[in-house]
Amino acid sequence: MISIKDVNFCYKGSQEAGLHDFSLDIGEGEAVLLCGASGCGKTTILRLINGLIPHYYKGELEGSISVNGRNVPESELYELASVVGTVFQNPRSQFFSVDTDGEINFGNENLGLAPKEILRRKKEVVSELDLEPLLGKSLFELSGGEKQKIACAGVSALMPDIMLLDEPSSNLDWKAIGELKEVIKCWKAKGKTIVISEHRLWYVKDIVDRVIFMKDGRIEHQWNKEEFGSLTAQELCSYGLRPTSVEEKYIKEFGDGIFSADDKTENDSIERYENSITLKDMFFTYDIPKYFFKKKKLNAADSADYTLAIPELELPRGKVIGLIGRNGAGKTTFLRCICGLEKDCTLKITADGDTLSGKRIMKKCYMVMQDVNHQLFTDSVRAEVMLSMDDEDKEKADSIIGDLGLSGYEETHPMALSGGQKQRVAIASALAANSEILLFDEPTSGLDRAHMTAVAEMLAEIAKDNRVVIVSTHDPELISLCCDYTLCIENGRLKYLRKCQ
Known part of the structure; x- marks a missing residue:
């Protein structure tokens, strides 16, 4: 089904990333997992299979790539679209419509299929993936998990024989990951050939037939399902891979039981901290109500129409606070309001006896966004890091770059990096900004264990x-590694702030 022979590839403008003497055969109906450190070549393999290399991503390519009997470099992208479907890490990057129905139909309409066939395929996909509740909705209203399901549906409606998934779970909560797993199992049951690039291994370990471990653009190890399942936590760690099992307490905390019955409905950590900042009057809505100009006088009791309503919250300094909650709970909105990106929010911040609002808040905060492509502006990694400094310091910038494992990429264009590497560049910029309040929105999505x-x-x-x-x-590993507190948001309201156990 898929044959990659003796491939060497180097992206234009980069001497490091790519593939070296790479060969791989994947049989019809086989499910294969690609794993390994960020930048090891996983995404490059997917781009070879779907034709984005060499038709979109340019570089030096040697070797042969064939998919279902087609020579990929000699085939047009539209010819491959009916054979290979791709679900990307960020579903928004592949949306062309503004509503769910239009997105599911878009690919088939673009191929010029008859209206009856388009509707037949839509009906079949909606039934298979249980999408009836999402029909007729704006894509902008959906949570991350719902967007990923629609992205899967749009690809599935094309009915390709091969399904590619590039870090599909990186921005999803545990419930959404469970739904994604069911979608993949449905595809496998239909005999699709599936290739998944992932760092989160626990949800795919029972689905895949073969696991390929990549390192520096080459295949380092291969395991079948049984061999991979027998690897111990220590062995996985030695390969730099995340665990394949998750502790029960984290399943309760982050899964369907994220808000268990015995959780209190109010902040159960009302203690006063000797060294802290206080958020007050945090009221915000995307739909401005008639009483908009009276917002500052509202409290949680009469603010039911607000997207986010937190009357007061005290946050300790010198601690790492893990912000948790399901997709769509309001976590990103909470962060955007703190750093001043949502200008209609009524927030005030009290710190060191001084009360800040408006533009003064922005000077104290720095936020690393979930989609870091929105905040990469320069033509080199070093320039990107120094851009956030008050006084440019090349030595300090290079030190931060090295600490985050990006040594050797100082002069590389950020957009030539892998998703995980881009994320680290954005984090490096945040560290260089030296702000008092640092906010990170899913900073480890797309990152390997190391x-x-x-x-x-x-x-x-x-x-x-x-x-x-x-x-x-959404990563319990990150919580266990560094967080002193967890702050839980549910439906735009504070659920609790508590010390980590």
Whole structure:
């Protein structure tokens, strides 16, 4: 089904990333997992299979790639679309419509299929993936997990024989990952050939037939399902891989039981901290109500229409606070309001006896966004890091770059890096900004175990410098590595702030 022979590839503008003397055969109906450190070549393999290399991503390519009998370099992308479907890490990057129905139909409409056939395929996919509740909705109203399901549906409706998934779970909560797993199992039951690039291994370990471990653009190890399942936690760690099992307490904390019955409905950590900042009057809505100009007088009791309503919250300095909650709970909105990106929020911040609002808040905060492509502006990694400094310091910038495992990429264009490497560049910029309040929205999505550990150590270290560090995450490993507190948001309301056990 898929044959890659003696491939050497180097991206234009980069001498490091790519593949070296790479060969791989994948049989019809086989499910294969690609794993390994960020930048090892996983995404490059997927781009070879779907034709984005060499038709979109340019570089020096040697060797042969064939998919279902087609020579990929000599085939047009539209010819491959009916054979290979791809679900990307960020579903928004592959959306073309504004509503769910239009997105599911878009690919088939673009291929010029008859209206009856388009509707037949849509009906079949909606039934298979249980999408009836999502029909007729705006894509902008969906949670991350719901967007990923629609992305899967749009690809599935094309009915390709091969399904590629590039870090599909990186921005999903545990419930959404469970739903994604069911989608993949459905595809496998239909005999699809599936290739998944992932760092989160626990949800795919029972689905895949073969696991391929990549290192520096080459295949380092291969295991079948049974062999991979028998690897111990220590062995996985020696390969730099995340665990394949998750402790029960984290399943309760982050899965369907994230809000268990015995959880209190109010902040159960009302203690006063000797060294802290206080958030007050945090009211915000994406739909401005008629009483908009009276927002500042509202409290939690009469603010049911608000997207986010937190009357008061005290946050300790010198600690790492893990921000948790399901997709769509309001975590990103909470972070955007703190750093001043949502200008209509009524928030005030009290720190060191001074009360800040408006633009003064922005000077104290720095946020690393979930989609880091929105905040990469320069033509080199070093320039990107120095851009956030008040006084440019090349030596300090290179030190931060090295600490995050990016040595050797100082002069590389950020957009030529892998998703995980881009994430680390954004984190490096945040560290260089030296702000008092540092906010991170899913900073370890797309990161391997080693770099997750490095980020955790860095977060703990910068918090010691009397900063408030808040990190939104769905990764229980990150919580266990560095967080002192967990702050839970549910439906835009504070569920609790408590010390980690």
